[in-house]
Amino acid sequence: MLTLYAPQGTVAVAAHVALEEAGLPYTIHWISIIQGEQRSPEFLAINPKGRLPALLTEYGHLTETPAILDYIADISDKFMQSDPFQKARARELISFLAATVHVNHAHGPRAARWSDDPAAHVSMAAKVTETMADSCSVIEAVLPNAGWFLGSYCIADIHLYAVYRWFEGDGVAIANYPKLAAHFAAMKARPAVAKVAALHG
Ligand SMILES: N[C@@H](CCC(=O)N[C@@H](CS)C(=O)NCC(=O)O)C(=O)O
Incomplete structure (x- = not known):
């Protein structure tokens, strides 16, 4: 099961849309930027950069939207050109x-x-x-x-x-x-x- 750490709005919308479009099983763990939760020790243990989104996979955490999108495209075999x-x-x-x-x-x-x-x-x-x-x-x-x-x-x-x-x-x-x-x-x-x-x- 994939878990997306995401605030509402923000660039995390991209990873969320990709997961939804891929039809992969996933859950959302909402993080409030307004309340500064991206700076909490719990979240910094996931992403020391204190930025969102982050994606928990069976192999560990991924950060950076381009890498997360690439990963979702690869494991779903959707949304990426073959050429x-x-x-x-x-x-x-x-x-x-x-x-x-x-x-x-x-x-x-x-x-x-x-x-x-x-x-x-x-x-x-x-x-x-x-x-x-x-x-x-x-x-x-x-x-x-x-x-x-x-x-x-x-x-x-x-x-x-x-x-x-x-x-x-x-x-x-x-x-x-x-x-x-x-x-x-x-x-x-x-x-x-x-x-x-x-x-x-
Ligand atoms: N390069 C990262 C940037 C991530 C990023 O800066 N996200 C913003 C939300 S759009 C964030 O986490 N801001 C929290 C903060 O600056 O404390 C990506 O593309 O995923």
């Missing part, structure tokens, strides 16, 4: 989402990670709409006019859905990115996604 180049393209988008877009977003709510200066927090947060809009332009340019990122549904589509949920709150005018908006609508229409979204609010 090496297409597989690398899926990982290319996932890497961009994790290493650039998520970090751009975090400069708003999590600016204190990078500076102790309150003025710098304000300055970093002021840049988020611009960096997230830049990220949207990059993604819009690689999405097809219709359908999934690589033609068949894969973990990159799932990761993109979780990250997409931040764009409007970060001040990005989604109407400027019609392919991205259509992709989000297609994701929301999937029963597994709707089920998970209802749990995350």
Whole structure:
């Protein structure tokens, strides 16, 4: 049995959707970021980075959304291309989402990670709409006019859905990115996604 440690909302939505879509048996262990449970000794024993999500497998814990998504794709034999180049393209988008877009977003709510200066927090947060809009332009340019990122549904589509949920709150005018908006609508229409979204609010 897999156990996903997850707060509501956040990038953990991606791992949750992947588990639900895969049809694998799993349970959710909710962790409250608002109450600081990611810093509790119990959770730090699971993930010393104090970040979510984390996935407990029969072999031990996994952290980092790209690794968790890869693992779920591998054990379910779903949601990953078999062609090496297409597989690398899926990982290319996932890497961009994790290493650039998520970090751009975090400069708003999590600016204190990078500076102790309150003025710098304000300055970093002021840049988020611009960096997230830049990220949207990059993604819009690689999405097809219709359908999934690589033609068949894969973990990159799932990761993109979780990250997409931040764009409007970060001040990005989604109407400027019609392919991205259509992709989000297609994701929301999937029963597994709707089920998970209802749990995350
Ligand atoms: N690279 C990690 C980032 C995980 C991450 O930063 N998660 C946030 C929630 S979106 C978190 O745990 N924040 C808690 C904190 O900063 O204390 C991943 O992609 O899974």
